[in-house]
Structures are given as C-alpha cells and as structure tokens.
Amino acid sequence: MRGENHTSMAQFILIGFSEDPSLQPILFGLFLSMYLITVLGNLLIILAITSDPHLHTPMYFFLSKLSFVDICFTSTTIPKMLVNIQTQRKDFSYSECLTQLYFFMIFGGMDNFLLTVMAFDRFVAICHPLNYSVTMNTHFCSLLVLVSWIIMFCVAMLHVLLIKLLTFSVGTKIPHFFCELVQLLKAASSDTLVNTICLYLSAALFGVFPATGILFSYYQILSSLMKMSSTTSKHKAFSTCGSHLCVVCLFYGTGLGVYLSSAVSYSADRSMMASVMYTVVTPMLNPFIYSLRNKDVKGALGRLLSRAISFPS
Secondary structure, three states, rough: OOOOOOOOOOOOEEOEEEEEEHHHHHHHHHHHHHHHHHHHHHHHHHHHHOOOOOOOOOHHHHHHHHHHOOOOOHHHHHHHHHHHHOOOEEEHHHHHHHHHHHHHHHOOOHHHHHHHHHHHHHHHHHHHHHHHHOOHHHHHHHHHHHHHHHHHHHHHHHHHHHHHHOEEEOOOOEEEOOOOOOHHHHHHHOOOOOHHHHHHHHHHHHHHHHHHHHHHHHHHHHHHHHHOHHHHHHEEEEEEEEHHHHHHHHHHHHHHHHHHHHHOOOHHHHHHHHHHHHHHHHHHHHHHHHHHOOOOHHHHHHHHHHHHHHHOO
16 A cells, blocks of 8 residues: 555655755745745736726737736745745645646646747737737637637646556655656656657647747748838837747746756756746746836836825825
C-alpha cells in the first residue's frame, strides 16, 4: 500500500525554495509583496479600461482580459505557497495537485493565446487600417477569446486525465514550489511516454506556433512601417506596439529561454527560478509596462484615481 498509489491517497511533498527556517519569513514577505502588487496593478488596469469609454477598443479589450488572466495565473500558485510557508507544511494532496495543475495550464495557455491575438490585432490595425473596424469587430474579438478558453479547458483536461493514469509513490517529493506538469512526469513511477508525447505536441501547438504567429505579425508590421513616409506616422503606429512587444519579449524570454537552457543542463533551482520569472515577475510587470509606455492607459488611470480621491467629498 505504501509503495505506489495513483488514487486520492497519494500525496506529494513540495520541496520549495529553501528549508532554512531563517529564510522563510523573507520568502513569505517577498512573494506576498509581489503577489499583492500583481493583483493591485492588474485590477487597476481592468478598472481603468472598463470605466473609460475611450479605451473600449479591441486592443484594450484584449488587455483587460490579459490582466484578468494574469491575476488568475498568479493566484493558482502563490497563495498556496504562502500558506505552506506560513504553516511550515510541504504536503500537497493528489486532488489539490491536479486541480492546481489544471488551472495553471489554463491560465498559462490563455496568456499565450492573448499575446498572440493582441499581435494579430496590431497587425490588422497597422497593415490593414481601412478594414480594421470591420475585421476586429466586437463579435469577432469575443469569439477569439471564447475559442481560446475552450481550447485551453480541453487541453488542460486532457493532460490531467493522462496524469490520473500514472502511478506515484506515496510521499513523492517534487523539487518545486507548485505542481508543474514536467516535474510530475519526472516523479511518476510508471511509464510516461504518452504524457511526454502530448506534452511536446502541446508545446509545439501552443508555444511554437503562437510565437511564430507573433513574429510574422511584427515582421509585417515592420515592413508596413518602413513603407511609411511620415516619421510621425511611424512613431505613432509603433508606439501602439511597444508595450505589447515588451510583454511578449518578457513572457517568452523568461518562459522559453530559461527553460530551454535548463533542459540542456537540468537544475531544480534553475527550473524554479524560471517558473518564478514567468508566473510571478512577468504578471507583476505587465501593468507597469502598459501604464508607463501607453499614454491612453496613463490618462485613464489618472482619471480613475482622481475620481477615487474625490469620491468621499
């Protein structure tokens, strides 16, 4: 009974960052601060966009959805980690682990899809401006988001169902701070060939292809900008892409770049640092990137804060 189990009796031990008791308060304070900044920053972006009629456009519609997904994405891992640090517990039940994995994959995939859709939106706006209002209509934008949700719900469920077929030893140790798919496959005591094949297929379909789509979109955008004769028009067109391009570089640079390097020479510590970068740091920085580089968002945030300050009086 103790040797192996793949039912609800199975339990995982999340090793986390450090077992040194003196570092636990520092880790708790650091990640709590980052989590609160992430939630507050993205909530402000959502409130600014929904409350300002000037921002009721496809570009900001997708940005509000990205901010919502970033809040959920971070919330799948950090609160549980904070509880574990505070209670000095590292155990994680089988059902809790699969639930966390399911939602983590959904929101992580939605981040990927939304960044791709936002690149397509900028491509249509700059390369085909006369058809922009017709192509990127409200119905089509909502449909893109809805289809993305449906795809990720199905893909995440497929991976979870495949994980349920695996066998794990009771008290399996996972060198991570949350239940990550790759780490679960490494910890399984049964054959993971099917899971690994599905993992690589998912990485190709929902990682490589979206990244290729973003690169193609910006190649077309750059080509269109080079054909513009007015410097002012070039600057105005590219300024609408600057924030998105920064977020794309941050997301893929931290998520893919560090993981590819860790695949060459695997290290549990390096893998955890990579996860922190794209699960915590990137969602935390996104609101700052969009608010600091975008005049429309800065103006909306200013009006929102002004109304909030003057409301009591």
